Amino acid sequence: xxxxxxxxxxxxxxxxxxxxxxxxxxxxxxxxxxxxxxxxxxxxxxxxxxxxxxxxxxxxxxxxxxxxxxxxxxxxxxxxxxxxxxxxxxxxxxxxxxxxxxxxxxxxxxxxxxxxxxxxxxxxxxxxxxxxxxxxxxxxxxxxxxxxxxxxxxxxxxxxxxxxxxxxxxxxxxxxxxxxxxxxxxxxxxxxxxxxxxxxxxxxxxxxxxxxxxxxxxxxxxxxxxxxxx
Amino acid sequence: xxxxxxxxxxxxxxxxxxxxxxxxxxxxxxxxxxxxxxxxxxxxxxxxxxxxxxxxxxxxxxxxxxxxxxxxxxxxxxxxxxxxxxxxxxxxxxxxxxxxxxxxxxxxxxxxxxxxxxxxxxxxxxxxxxxxxxxxxxxxxxxxxxxxxxxxxxxxxxxxxxxxxxxxxxxxxxxxxxxxxxxxxxxxxxxxxxxxxxxxxxxxxxxxxxxxxxxxxxxxxxxxxxxxxx
DNA sequence: AGGCGCTTGTGAAGAGGTGCACAAATCGCG
DNA sequence: CGCGATTTGTGCACCTCTTCACAAGCGCCT
Ligand SMILES: NC(=O)c1ccc[n+]([C@@H]2O[C@H](COP(=O)([O-])OP(=O)(O)OC[C@H]3O[C@@H](n4cnc5c(N)ncnc54)[C@H](O)[C@@H]3O)[C@@H](O)[C@H]2O)c1
Ligand SMILES: NC(=O)c1ccc[n+]([C@@H]2O[C@H](COP(=O)([O-])OP(=O)(O)OC[C@H]3O[C@@H](n4cnc5c(N)ncnc54)[C@H](O)[C@@H]3O)[C@@H](O)[C@H]2O)c1
Numbered sequence: 382x383x384x385x386x387x388x389x390x391x392x393x394x395x396x397x398x399x400x401x402x403x404x405x406x407x408x409x410x411x412x413x414x415x416x417x418x419x420x421x422x423x424x425x426x427x428x429x430x431x432x433x434x435x436x437x438x439x440x441x442x443x444x445x446x447x448x449x450x451x452x453x454x455x456x457x458x459x460x461x462x463x464x465x466x467x468x469x470x471x472x473x474x475x476x477x478x479x480x481x482x483x484x485x486x487x488x489x490x491x492x493x494x495x496x497x498x499x500x501x502x503x504x505x506x507x508x509x510x511x512x513x514x515x516x517x518x519x520x521x522x523x524x525x526x527x528x529x530x531x532x533x534x535x536x537x538x539x540x541x542x543x544x545x546x547x548x549x550x551x552x553x554x555x556x557x558x559x560x561x562x563x564x565x566x567x568x569x570x571x572x573x574x575x576x577x578x579x580x581x582x583x584x585x586x587x588x589x590x591x592x593x594x595x596x597x598x599x600x601x602x603x604x605x606x607x608x609x610x611x
Numbered sequence: 612x613x614x615x616x617x618x619x620x621x622x623x624x625x626x627x628x629x630x631x632x633x634x635x636x637x638x639x640x641x642x643x644x645x646x647x648x649x650x651x652x653x654x655x656x657x658x659x660x661x662x663x664x665x666x667x668x669x670x671x672x673x674x675x676x677x678x679x680x681x682x683x684x685x686x687x688x689x690x691x692x693x694x695x696x697x698x699x700x701x702x703x704x705x706x707x708x709x710x711x712x713x714x715x716x717x718x719x720x721x722x723x724x725x726x727x728x729x730x731x732x733x734x735x736x737x738x739x740x741x742x743x744x745x746x747x748x749x750x751x752x753x754x755x756x757x758x759x760x761x762x763x764x765x766x767x768x769x770x771x772x773x774x775x776x777x778x779x780x781x782x783x784x785x786x787x788x789x790x791x792x793x794x795x796x797x798x799x800x801x802x803x804x805x806x807x808x809x810x811x812x813x814x815x816x817x818x819x820x821x822x823x824x825x826x827x828x829x830x831x832x833x834x835x836x837x838x839x840x841x
Numbered sequence: 842a843g844g845c846g847c848t849t850g851t852g853a854a855g856a857g858g859t860g861c862a863c864a865a866a867t868c869g870c871g
Numbered sequence: 872c873g874c875g876a877t878t879t880g881t882g883c884a885c886c887t888c889t890t891c892a893c894a895a896g897c898g899c900c901t
Contacts, residue, residue, distance in 0.1 A: 383835060386800035390779055404848065413781040417851095417890060424850055432849045433897040449800050450807025457799065468698035469795070474779070478796035479803065519802050542809060543802035545795075549620055549704070551643040559805040561798050561836050565699070565775075566708035568791050569687065570616040570679050572749050572773035573709065575789040577680025579772060605613060605835050606791050634878065647860055647881095654880055662879045663867040842901100849896080856889075866879075871872100 382422050387412045389445045390478075396438050404435035451479035458484040458517045458541070460532050461524035462492055462502050465547055469523060470497040483515040488528070505532070509539045519543045526550040533560075612652050617642045619675045620708075626668050634665040681709035688714040688747045688771070690762050691754030692722055692732050695777055699753060700727040713745040718758070735762070739769045749773045756780040763790075 391411035395403050405423075409416035423430065423441070426448050430436040446452060457475070459466055462485050470485055485502045487493060495502045503511060511517065520536040522529050522544060529548035536544055537558055546552055546562045554560055621641035625633050635653075639646035653660065653671070656678050660666040676682060687705070689696055692715050700715055715732045717723060725732045733741060741747065750766040752759050752774060759778035766774055767788055776782055776792045784790055 383797075383801050385804070386794075386797040389800070390794075390797070391781075394780075406848085411781070415890070417892090418888090420849065421851080421889090428850065430849055431897065432895075433847050433899090435848065448807075449804045450810070451800065451803055455799075455803050455806070464701050465698045468695045471694050475796060475799070478800065480796070480799050518806050519799060543806050545798050545802060550624075551621075551641070557809070559802055561802060563793060563795065563798060564616075564620075565793065566705060566710070567613075567616040567620070568775050568793060569685075569705070569710050569749060570619070570681065570708065571613055572775060572789055572791060573681055573685050574615070574679045576685070576748050576773050577678075579787070580680070636878085645860065647862095648858085650879065651859085651881080658880065660879055661867065662865075663869090663877050665878065845898105845900085847897085847899100849894105851894090852892095854889105854891080857887090859884105859886080861884090862882095864879105864881090866877100868877085869875095871874090 382425070384412070384414060384418075384422060385445050385449060387414070388419070388422070389442065389449070392438055392442050392445070393477075396442065400438055402431075402435045402437055403441075405430070408436065446479070449479075454479060454481045455519060456481055456483035456515045456517045457519045457521055458482075458486060458508070458512060458515070458536075459521045459523060460486045460505060460508075460536070461522060461528075462487045462495070462497070463523065463525075466523040467497060469521065470500065473498070480519075483517060484511045486511065488524075505535070508535055512539045512541060517541060519545065521545045521547070522552075523547045612655070614642070614644060614648075614652055615675050615679060617644070618649070618652070619672065619679070622668055622672050622675070623707075626672065630668055632661075632665045633668055633671075635660070638666065676709070679709075684709060684711045685749060686711055686713035686745045686747045687749045687751055688712075688716060688738070688742060688745070688766075689751045689753060690716045690735060690738075690766070691752060691758070692717045692725070692727070693753065693755075696753040697727060699751065700730065703728070710749075713747060714741045716741065718754075735765070738765055742769045742771060747771060749775065751775045751777070752782075753777045 388408065391408055395411060405420045406416045409419040412419065423436070426444060429440055429444055457480050459469055459482055462470060470482060475482060482500065485497060485500050486505045486508055487502050488505045490504065492502050493504045520541040520543070522532050524532055526548040529546060529550050530552055533544055533552045533554060537554055542558050544552065544554070544558065544560045546560055549564045549566060552560050618638065621638055625641060635646045635650045639649040642649065656674060659670055659674055687710050689699055689712055692700060700712060705712060712730065715727060715730050716735045716738055717732050718735045720734065722732050723734045750771040752762050754762055756778040759776060759780050760782055763774055763782045763784060767784055772788050774782065774784070774788065774790045776790055779794050779796060782790050
């Protein structure tokens, strides 16, 4: 489930706050989900709660980290050390979440050799060697969109089977390779859609615009993420 | 639907490539979705295709932009001009997607006054004035997690009803305010989960680990995003 | 030791998304 | 003008995910 990482983050926060155990209700609040959904999720990985008490925070953290394969740090290769790549490379919050940026790669030779956060930028030609040396298991693409597919192909060719893509384009990869995409413009556009919907609802309860604003079919807000009330 | 922005991006790419019309199959391929799903999505906003021909690219772009409320540029305020904030502020790809970063705000007075991409960083105390001056409709939070809730409260207080949150925490907001979260560590952890699953499947067809790797319930890959084959 | 309150785990119902398959519609061409 | 090729729009079945509601289990207090 894609909610496990969210639970994990909430559990770490609870552990830091000194909680030994947590009820499904408490953890659900901290993670922003329904408590029944959370219990069902946790039951899928083998039910480690105690009725009447709740879940042992430390034990549950171990459980989830084991399921997610975070028992040891995973090495990540970052391809494209530009605007966004610099921010990612300079971010120190990945280590506590189980990841280590182990390599920085770029095609621009004028960037090669630059040091960021103690890591030196290497040329993308060295990808194969770097992946082997550092046991890279995940590749992050932060290049412009036109280069993203080529970079993905190279990553796949050297054996990387998980890719996080920041370029606004769809990647074609063979079966067995997982790709996740982060497109900030899409997130903004979804918010814009909600803004637009809210504006036309408050301003025009009946169809009042030039005919296009009010949708006939309904088109309710059917996104993945949701906001919870106060 | 949250897929509309993806369609829009694919349509712009097709328009740049000179296509006048596109079939549902072609657009579905470019957007990485099923063609039936795409047709059903488009039919929800009023069916503007011609049978036997396909969809008019320019018309469909106008349609989707109208639905998303992108007919005019939306002004965005970015709060927290640190590591990540700099990358976002320096990114010029938002303008072509319908957004304009109209304000940079930070609590650190030593950052106030700094210029990025022609924009001056202002103190977060000026949030109220800036939001009114620039007709801000969306707020982006790129502060550390402990400050995110306070910033969100301030944004809501000055009338912002859509928030994009990069801090790894859940935000509580009143009803009517939309929040979307981007957590890169969560994306990496989902990839890690798939890596872990692939590894245990290839190495141990039957239960062979210390009992925790192989999940009893099944726990198939049930994420939002998916990879398509070549 | 027994009862009581609290919490988990889960069955079942409901809702919504997905994809197939096909009828309806349009264009181009003879 | 008529026909075939092509593509849209959609009814329908399937399936997953979500949520409610409640029995079973556990600890604590008396
Ligand atoms: N900067 C942001 O805030 C932001 C926001 C949303 C999306 N994005 C996307 O992220 C990607 C990167 O954005 P950016 O602002 O960092 O761009 P950028 O131009 O600053 O950096 C791109 C880097 O990739 C390198 N590169 C180009 N081709 C390469 C190749 N074939 N192999 C390896 N490296 C290569 C370039 O040398 C450059 O250093 C883009 O696709 C952009 O659309 C960025
Ligand atoms: N940098 C990354 O690549 C990256 C990756 C994933 C997540 N994040 C998250 O993004 C957020 C920002 O990361 P960063 O690396 O830019 O951190 P950063 O420390 O470099 O920048 C944070 C900025 O926010 C400002 N700030 C702090 N409190 C504020 C307040 N109350 N109001 C306004 N501004 C305030 C600080 O002055 C600073 O300039 C963090 O929550 C981080 O976890 C960053």
